Amino acid sequence: MRFFIHGGTASSLSVAACVIYKEIYTKTFDIDFTSVLNIKGMFGASVLGCMLIALGYALLNKWGQQKWIGFFNIIVTVLSFTSMITPLAVTLPLDILSPELFPGLAIPMHFFPVLAFYTILPFFERKKATS
Template identity: 50%
Template sequence: MTAKRIVLHALISAVLAAIAGVIYKQVYITAFDLHFDSVLNTGGIIGASAFACALMATGYFIGYKWRGEKIFGWLNVVYSLLSFVSILGVLAFQLPMEIDSPELFPGLAIPMHFFPVLSFLVVSPFFKL
């Protein structure tokens, strides 16, 4: 039952994060007339959302087995901090030279780094164990 709930939690949050990411990407690239598809496309957004949510769910599962439900609060803090730290990777990321306006890439990628943790925490109360 625990594993089933956590898997469902990961699945729902991954879907929400992916939807948010794809919509944000479309709005952003349309607004600025950008072409970042070679480094950040819809498939990549869905894959990254699924991976991040699966990772967080795995942490939840292991944490629950180890310390019970009280560990979730600390795990949420860790997930949020990791999301913040991950934006350093975006700032240092080097795009291929043929892509124009690389200064606009962080504006696209940084918010997306928060979507998985945001959706995971938002739906979290619906999956209390």
């Protein structure tokens, strides 16, 4: 259960980071990509990403395979990097101004779920008893 609370908390942080970053980016460059990248999409991607990571942690914990967490983290990080291909491959509508700025907005958001999950991980780890 704590893994899914962790995932939900990380989702909230990730969504907040996405919204703040989007506002700063769109105001700085005076652009509008809301027709292609909106709050619902950012919310869905953040929740899905964080909950899938939480599921992976929960399954590894259930199966008693905590020694594999490091490899799981590497896999998650590699998948996060490879997901950057999506904003580079997307074809934007012709009526969008400055389409070359879209990857600069979308690519960093692919790291927010992973960063949020790893950032708050120490708050959700169980402390080992010391003798």
